[in-house]
Each structure stands twice: as structure tokens, then as C-alpha cells.
Amino acid sequence: MRTSGTSGMKTSTGARAGQYIALLAYLVFLAFPLLWLISTAFKSPRELGSLHPTWIPRHPTLANFRQAFDEQPLLHSALNSLLAALGAALIAVVIATPMAWVMARRRTLLARAATGWVVVSQAFPFVLVIIPLFLVLKNLRLIDSLAGLVLVYVVWSLPFALWMLVGYVRAVPPELEEAAAVDGAGKLRTLVSVTAPLLAPGIVATALFAFVTAWNEFFFALVLLKTPEKQTLPVVLTHFIGAEGVADLGPLAAAAFLATLPSLIVFALIQRRLTGGMLTGAVKS
Amino acid sequence: MTSVTGVSVTEARRPPNRAPSRDRQQRGSDHAAWFLVLPALIPILVLSVGPLLYGVLLAFTDSQSGRTAPTQWIGGLNFRDLLHDTLFWESFRIGLVWAVGVTVPQFLLALGLALLLNQDLRLRWLARALAIVPWAMPEVIVGIMWRIVYNPDAGILNETLRNLGLGNGRDWLSSLTTALPAVIVVGIWAGMPQTTVALLAGLQNTPRELHEAAAVDGAGAWRRFRTVTWPTLRPVALAITALNLIWNFNSFALVYVLTNGGPGGRTRLPMLFAYEEAFRYGQFGYAAAMGCVMVAVISVLLAVFLVGRLRGGDDS
Numbered sequence: 001m002r003t004s005g006t007s008g009m010k011t012s013t014g015a016r017a018g019q020y021i022a023l024l025a026y027l028v029f030l031a032f033p034l035l036w037l038i039s040t041a042f043k044s045p046r047e048l049g050s051l052h053p054t055w056i057p058r059h060p061t062l063a064n065f066r067q068a069f070d071e072q073p074l075l076h077s078a079l080n081s082l083l084a085a086l087g088a089a090l091i092a093v094v095i096a097t098p099m100a101w102v103m104a105r106r107r108t109l110l111a112r113a114a115t116g117w118v119v120v121s122q123a124f125p126f127v128l129v130i131i132p133l134f135l136v137l138k139n140l141r142l143i144d145s146l147a148g149l150v151l152v153y154v155v156w157s158l159p160f161a162l163w164m165l166v167g168y169v170r171a172v173p174p175e176l177e178e179a180a181a182v183d184g185a186g187k188l189r190t191l192v193s194v195t196a197p198l199l200a201p202g203i204v205a206t207a208l209f210a211f212v213t214a215w216n217e218f219f220f221a222l223v224l225l226k227t228p229e230k231q232t233l234p235v236v237l238t239h240f241i242g243a244e245g246v247a248d249l250g251p252l253a254a255a256a257f258l259a260t261l262p263s264l265i266v267f268a269l270i271q272r273r274l275t276g277g278m279l280t281g282a283v284k285s
Numbered sequence: 286m287t288s289v290t291g292v293s294v295t296e297a298r299r300p301p302n303r304a305p306s307r308d309r310q311q312r313g314s315d316h317a318a319w320f321l322v323l324p325a326l327i328p329i330l331v332l333s334v335g336p337l338l339y340g341v342l343l344a345f346t347d348s349q350s351g352r353t354a355p356t357q358w359i360g361g362l363n364f365r366d367l368l369h370d371t372l373f374w375e376s377f378r379i380g381l382v383w384a385v386g387v388t389v390p391q392f393l394l395a396l397g398l399a400l401l402l403n404q405d406l407r408l409r410w411l412a413r414a415l416a417i418v419p420w421a422m423p424e425v426i427v428g429i430m431w432r433i434v435y436n437p438d439a440g441i442l443n444e445t446l447r448n449l450g451l452g453n454g455r456d457w458l459s460s461l462t463t464a465l466p467a468v469i470v471v472g473i474w475a476g477m478p479q480t481t482v483a484l485l486a487g488l489q490n491t492p493r494e495l496h497e498a499a500a501v502d503g504a505g506a507w508r509r510f511r512t513v514t515w516p517t518l519r520p521v522a523l524a525i526t527a528l529n530l531i532w533n534f535n536s537f538a539l540v541y542v543l544t545n546g547g548p549g550g551r552t553r554l555p556m557l558f559a560y561e562e563a564f565r566y567g568q569f570g571y572a573a574a575m576g577c578v579m580v581a582v583i584s585v586l587l588a589v590f591l592v593g594r595l596r597g598g599d600d601s
């Protein structure tokens with residue numbers, strides 16, 4: 001994506017220097033908590049107990065990682081998170097793609113209502129939804145189960161999934177579909193064999209985003225899952241913080257560091273699409 | 286999520302219906318559209334629209350968790366009780382302070398960062414990457430990370446203050462006076478990416494030629510910003526600010542992890558309050574009423590904000 005930076009204009013050296021100082025300040029503000037988390041994860045308990053902590057651990061150790069795995073069922077809860085996030089991402093794109101196509105191609109009342117819901121749901125008050133959701137899932141016997149959580153995550157990630165997919169569908173020229181229709185392909189055939197392949201990169205990006213959303217989610221998981229064996233990673237991570245708010249910092253930092261990695265990797269993959277897609281969404285049409 | 290800020294832009298610039306033949310063709314095959322929509326529509330109705338309406342109804346009942354007696358319709362009693370619930374209104378006030386206290390500085394900081402990222406600066410790639418990171422992180426981990434930063438002994442904040450000779454530092458998250466500001470800083474940090482990315486997208490829409498023409502005319506940086514950049518950026522800025530206000534007011538996980546509402550309820554956001562009311566004390570009906578009040582007040586405030594802003598734009 002080409003940027004409309006003001007590079008062509010002459011900027012005085014003073015202004016440039018000011019800009020670099022400001023950029024540096026932003027870099028420090030954005031990066032220092034991350035670096036401190038990593039630094040803390042590699043410090044020994046003795047070092048953490050002593051006053052005057054340093055940026056570079058004096059005796060780097062992996063003890064915290066070992067202890068983190070011993071103290072809490074990290075692997076098991078990570079597996080729960082993985083299942084919930086994969087399930088949610090797959091179901092979300094499978095059901096959202098056809099709907100996004102209708103929203104992009106049709107001007108019916110239904111398509112308009114769906115667009116309205118996408119916008120309104122951004123302002124959805126979770127308080128108002130969580131209690132009835134709890135009761136509904138209880139009646140469906142889906143409370144305290146990963147299946148129920150997956151359903152909630154699907155619905156929860158639909159607005160953004162629809163938003164992204166509608167943009168991608170609009171980028172596919174309708175003429176292609178019309179040509180297939182002229183050739184005698186049925187509606188569904190056209191969608192499956194003409195539109196879907198062109199949408200594939202967009203669908204993958206949407207699925208990855210839904211995956212991260214579900215992997216990171218905390219509130220619904222906290223309310224809906226009670227059995228410890230079923231809890232997801234973010235819920236289990238809060239167990240490191242004791243009842244009195246006293247935390248065992250080393251293992252806490254180690255576990256937090258590990259739990260961030262999957263989201264970071266996925267986000268690195270879709271970052272360009274995410275920002276780029278937003279730009280085209282705003283610039284295009 | 287952020288992309289929705291683009292909605293208004295896209296909608297506004299949507300080209301007029303270009304293929305009339307498609308429209309005619311459409312009417313005949315509408316049952317096909319239903320077939321395509323249903324798989325998503327049913328979950329939306331059952332797990333999103335339905336619960337929302339159900340929640341509004343619950344606010345008028347005495348629904349409680351784990352009670353055997355049938356739930357009664359009690360009219361506006363919950364709301365009358367709520368009116369006199371000083372704890373709730375204190376929490377509501379904290380929620381507003383938090384939402385505004387996060388949204389406004391976040392907007393200004395994100396605008397500055399977006400303007401910088403729009404320039405040809407070295408290290409821009411690094412800043413771009415770092416600016417996205419908080420978005421990717423689970424909120425729970427952002428909370429944990431800042432707890433470690435704020436930690437009175439092993440935290441970097443107090444150590445830096447000690448090194449600079451600015452006293453011994455303090456227990457930021459447990460002190461009555463500093464807890465809320467400390468939490469607000471975390472909120473600002475965590476929400477930077479969405480705002481920056483949205484504003485950057487808006488900036489890249491500003492016409493480059495206009496910028497250059499203004500520069501040739503001798504307009505300074507500030508005048509160029511006021512007259513060229515801001516008018517194009519304004520719709521995006523308004524949308525992201527409105528969304529940020531809503532998101533921040535409804536936020537939960539960050540503060541739950543950082544302070545769990547303490548000390549002494551100083552950081553007890555309305556969401557935390559309603560959560561405790563519903564799932565610790567089992568008062569479903571009462572908590573639902575809180576939810577209704579939160580939505581109503583926020584809708585009104587937002588409407589006032591948006592109408593005021595839009596008017597202000599017409600005058601200038």
C-alpha cells in the first residue's frame with residue numbers, strides 16, 4: 001500500500017529531529033512493558049525477591065517456565081483454548097461466507113438488517129447479553145461445556161467476520177459470476193466453483209482473526225466454564241494471581257509470555273491484510 | 286472490530302446500483318438468498334438478538350440464580366431500587382471517568398503516532414509492528430504484564446523512579462489515589478492499535494496534492510493539518526472515538542485482572558459491578574436492570590456527543 005507521506009516536501013531539520021524524538025517516545029511507551037514481561041520471565045525467584053531489579057536478568061533461568069507448567073494445567077487449558085478457537089473460527093467462516101455474499105450482492109431488507117446488526121453489535125453491552133445467554137445455554141445443556149463456548153464465540157466473531165468478508169466479496173467482480181450463470185452453472189455451483197476460490201485468501205484471513213479473538217477471549221469463558229478441566233488459557237492464567245492479589249511473578253510472567261506467542265504469530269501473518277483490508281475498505285468503492 | 290469505523294465511509298461512497306439487470310434477476314431468486322443466510326441467521330437470532338431482548342425483559346423480573354420459586358414479574362421495582370443504589374452510581378461515575386479518561390488521551394496519542402507513521406521516518410516499520418502488538422495480546426495478559434510493571438518491588442516503574450531519585454515509589458494498584466489513574470494508563474496502552482490503525486487509514490485517504498498545494502502556498506504544518514488533513518480525517522475520528530467510548534465503558538477483563546475493582550471499589554467499573562451482582566450474588570434481574578441503565582445512559586451521551594460534533598462541523 002502506497003502511503004501519502006509528505007516525503008516530497010521539505011521538512012526542516014529541527015522538525016525532523018522533533019519527529020524522531022516523538023517516535024522514540026512512542027517506541028519506549030509501547031515496548032517497555034513487553035520487554036519487562038520477558039525480562040521478568042527469565043529471572044530467578046531470588047532475583048525477583050531482591051530490591052533493585054534490572055532489565056537484563058543477572059542469572060537467566062528457565063525455572064519459571066518449569067514451575068508455571070507444574071503449578072497450573074497450562075497445556076491442558078491451552079488445548080481447550082485451541083479447540084474452542086479452531087472450532088469457532090471454522091464454523092464462523094463457513095456460515096459467514098454465504099451470508100456475506102448476500103450482504104454484498106443484494107439490497108434486500110434482510111441484507112440491510114444484517115448490516116445494521118453488524119454495526120449495532122459493535123456497541124453490544126455484554127452485561128445485558130451474558131445473563132440471558134447463561135440461562136439460554138443452561139436450558140440447552142450447553143453451560144460449562146466447550147461446545148457452548150464455541151457457539152458463543154461463533155456469534156461473537158460474526159460481526160467482524162461478516163464485515164471483512166463483505167469487503168472481500170465486493171472485490172470479486174459480479175461479472176465473473178454472471179458469466180458462469182450464463183454458461184448454465186447453478187447459483188450454488190457458481191458460488192462454490194467461481195466465487196469461493198477467489199475469496200480464499202480473505203476467508204483465511206477472516207478465520208485467523210476469528211481464531212485470535214476466541215483465543216484471547218476472557219469474559220464469556222469466565223462466566224460459562226466452571227469445571228477447572230474445561231477452562232481456557234486466559235481463565236487459568238488468572239489463577240496465578242492469588243485471592244489476595246499476591247502473585248508469583250516469575251511463573252506468571254513466563255506463562256503470560258508463552259500464552260501470547262500464538263496470537264502474536266497469527267497476527268503477524270494477517271497484520272498486512274488487516275490494516276490493508278481496512279484501508280481498501282475505506283478507500284475503495 | 287475497528288474496521289466497522291469504515292462503515293460510514295464505505296456506505297457513503299457506495300456507487301449507485303450499476304447493473305439494473307441484476308436487480309431484476311434478484312427478485313426471482315430470493316429464496317436462494319434465505320438459504321444462504323439461514324446458517325448464520327439462526328445462531329445470531331438464538332444467541333445474540335434473542336438474549337438481548339430476553340435481557341431487557343429480565344430487568345423487570347426478580348430472577349435469581351438457583352432459586353426454586355418461579356420468577357415473578359415485578360415491573361419497575363429493580364429500577365426504583367437502582368435509583369437509590371449509591372454504590373451503583375459511584376461505580377457508574379468511575380465507569381465514565383475511566384471511559385473518557387482512556388478515550389481522550391488515547392485519541393490524541395494515536396493521532397500523533399498515526400501522523401508520525403504517515404511520514405517517511407526510519408524505524409517506522411518497528412513502530413508499526415509495536416503499535417499492533419497490544420491488539421494481538423489477550424487482555425488478561427496485558428493486565429498481568431502491567432501488574433508486573435507496577436509491582437512495588439520487582440516492577441520497573443518504581444525502580445526507574447528510585448533511580449531518578451524521585452522517591453521510593455508506591456504500590457500503584459493498591460493505593461486509593463493512584464489505582465484509577467494507573468488502570469487508565471493501561472487502558473490507553475491496550476487500545477492504541479485499533480485507534481492508530483483507523484486514523485492511519487483515514488490519513489492515507491487525505492489528498493496528497495492538496496497537501497502539497499497548501500505547502501507551496503506557505504501554510505505551516507499546523508495550518509495544513511487544520512485545513513487539509515482534519516476535514517478528511519474527521520468522520521473516521523468521530524467513529525473511532527464513539528466506538529472507543531462504548532468499548533471502554535463496557536470493558537471488563539483488563540481491570541478484573543489488574544485490581545478486580547479494588548482498592549475499596551475505586552476501580553470498580555460498572556461491568557465488574559454487574560458481573561458480581563449477577564454471578565456472585567445471583568441477582569440476575571437486578572443485574573439486567575443495571576445493564577439496561579448502562580445502555581440507555583451511554584446511548585443518550587453518545588447521541589449528544591455525535592450530534593454536537595456533527596453540528597460543530599457544519600458551522601465551521
